Every structure is written in structure tokens, then in C-alpha cells.
Amino acid sequence: MGRVMADCRRFESESRCSLTIIGEEDEVVRAAAQHAADVHGHENTPDLAEQIRATLEPATSYTPNERVAEPFPG
Numbered sequence: 001m002g003r004v005m006a007d008c009r010r011f012e013s014e015s016r017c018s019l020t021i022i023g024e025e026d027e028v029v030r031a032a033a034q035h036a037a038d039v040h041g042h043e044n045t046p047d048l049a050e051q052i053r054a055t056l057e058p059a060t061s062y063t064p065n066e067r068v069a070e071p072f073p074g
């Protein structure tokens, strides 16, 4: 599997976060979970990691353009 992406622009957040994390799946899940806890007030739990894992996209889906935000699942 190639690199994957967690893109905060894809999800609604009060801070309208623009962060995009790209890397190997485990790296991205770990960094995104820390980020979600640090910036977005989530609890860094195994459940959160699984939710993040479920939202990962291929790194090739990256776009520099704005994205329409949707609610974070779960």
C-alpha cells in the first residue's frame, strides 16, 4: 500500500483547520490522532485511531484546492 492522507480540510471543525498529513498508514494514524487530541479536543483513544483509519484517503487524492467540509464520522 502506498502513502495515505488524513486531510483536516475534509471535516468540519471550529478552527477550520487546514492541516493535511501524508505518510505511511500507521504514521498518519498516529500523527492525526495526536493532532485531533491536541487541536480538536478529541480523546486520543483506540476508537479515535480506528475512526481516523476509516477516513484515510490515498495520498494521490491530495488537492491544493479547498474542500467541502463534512461532519467527522462517529
Ligand SMILES: [Zn+2]
Residues within 6 Å of the ligand: 008, 013, 017, 018, 019, 035, 039, 040
Ligand atoms: Zn486539524
